[in-house]
Amino acid sequence: MLSIFDIFKIGIGPSSSHTVGPMWAGKRFLNELEEKGILNSISSVRVGLYGSLALTGIGHGTDKASLLGLAGYQPDTIDPDDADRIFEEIKSSKKIKLAGVHEIPFDYDTQLIFHNGESLPEHPNAMRIFASDENGIVVYYKTYFSIGGGFIVCADEYNASKSNATTNNDSAEGNTESEIPFPFSSAAELVVLCKKHDMTIAELTIENEKARHNGDLNAVNEGIDAIWDVMRACIDRGTRMKGSLPMSGIKRRSADLHKTLTANPEAMLNDHFAIMDWVTLFAMAVNEENACGGRVVTAPTNGAAGVIPAIIAYYSRFLSRNNQQGIRDFIATAASIGALIKMNASISGAEAGCQAEVGSACSMAAGALVAVQGGTVEQVENAAEIGMEHHLGMTCDPIAGLVQIPCIERNGMAAIKAITAARLAMRGNGEHAVSFDSCIETMYQTGLDLQAKYRETSQGGLAVFAAQQNLIAAC
Structure with a gap:
């Protein structure tokens, strides 16, 4: 766990x-x-x-x-x-x-x-x-x-x-697992636990987290709030900073896009797609900061760090303004979805391609967005599956070995997909043909089948094409 x-x-x-x-x-x-x-x-x-x-x-x-x-x-x-x-x-x-x-x-x-x-x-x-x-x-x-x-x-x-046929879950900081009240190793188990105890995924996740913190809910909430504070600060800084990205010299775009969107706020009333522009901006702002070595939150990786902050910002600005508890529930739900992916597959681009990074982030964001809008646990599981399913096979081929192209735009696209996945799931009753557990296993097996050159080596795909065309001087 x-x-x-x-x-x-x-x-x-x-x-x-x-x-x-x-x-x-x-x-x-x-x-x-x-x-x-x-x-x-x-x-x-x-x-x-x-x-x-x-x-x-x-x-x-x-x-x-x-x-x-x-x-x-x-x-x-x-x-x-x-x-x-x-x-x-x-x-x-x-x-x-x-x-x-x-x-x-x-x-x-x-x-x-x-x-x-x-x-x-x-x-x-x-x-x-x-x-x-x-x-x-x-x-x-x-x-x-x-x-x-x-x-x-x-x-x-x-x-x-x-x-031992298990995944080692020691974190980089050396955290050790303590006794938790609601252990689970699959999405199916998680759904059963939530229904048995009449709990949401967020509530169950928080109970497990409290056990790790000696029952101190305040400590848990402070930790979650600190995560969102860093994410929000990263969005804010990313929308202000101009100039170019390191090594490649590619122009940063988020500040100009932010200026355009804020110059005429009334236009949003007539442009039904303006919110999509904001969501894309939030995601790209984070990943431009990431590309510059800035302070970010792995969510669940740095290459995919913009998706979840973008959807939380979308939720807190356009759906339920400044809802602190909603944001906590979002992060807790997303964490359990990410844990399932990490425990049963991979979140490493070098091991399973970008489907394991951006695909995982989209899955986490989609499920969490359903949860904070009052969706059932079955609808949350459905949204997570949709978000992952439509990233299957995505390669990791960063141009010049930089976390810039296609990574930055890819976060914006995945954020939009997360919203679509959440809306699809909430239009249904939670029933769907492919389980999230099956989708996780499919992602992992697909990643293993990808040729090594498409797994974060910059030896295939866009990375090779860009080098041939001299699209980035660093190539």
Whole structure:
């Protein structure tokens, strides 16, 4: 079982699996050195990146994140405006302070190695960190896998989970599961539990979360409110910021779109599609911020971080204005839907394509939107299934390894799909031919069947076409 705060984690852009995860891995490696009492005896470190982390690592900021983690920074607390400066200081000085206290030499060009074309058999997002003493002898090393949404596991944990035919659910922050009153492992079980106890999905989710927080509802609500505060701030900043996106030089569009929409508010009375423009704006504003390395919430990933904030903003501005409890219920419902996907399939683009990222976000948003409009638990499950079903087969082929094209627009499109899915489900009675559980399994199997070049490697699809046409200078 996963917590709300496993699915929704505050971090920085541009990628949960390539930025947030590797930063946590570096920080976790430091913790392990400290636990063994050998941190101050380390004279050098070396980082190796494999698979998708290597192929799209620079565009996704994996190199920066790995070193920031080793320097003791965390994605949920580091100031995004400081991240680039600290990274450049490490590169220019050729020194790194492990945990911010133990300074050692570090050469970016020789001690951070991109193993392009080489993958580890267990998972496509892999990294190895080695620590050596003054004689150059490796005294400790560890292999980590970044399995999507900022989650990391070491190789031992990953292999143990596979041998037990279960998914390892340790979060990047190291949360451990406590006893919860309403455990479930499938959508079918969740529906049965809600009906048996006459609870909504949000109510059931909150009860489980209270158990993790010693019955403290205020702590749970404060945590959920903090998630929405970051999402809302990201939308607001994204609609103000102008200029271009890093590395590609692509012009940011959200500020101009916001100016256009606010210049003539009366036009909305005559334009039945204006709300669609607002929803698209909300989503794109978040993902432009993400592309710039800003403060975002993994929802359930950074590449798909704009969908859920866009639908919450749509709900709170156009359907039920400033409804704090409604927003809490939305996030709680979405978290349980995301947990089902994470536990039974994947939210990693490198493992299952963009259907696992944007498709999952759309599914979560659609189900949650039905829930806060008073839909039945069957209608919520139906909406989640519709949202996922119509993203099946979506590839992850970021141009130049950047979380920009097609990622930013794709979030806007998925947000519109989430609204459509919710409306379709609410027009029905919850009965539908394909179960959400079946759709989740289909998504995962489809992802495994995708050729590797379409799973966040930038070696196929739009990424190749753009390189051939020189659409982005960084290619």
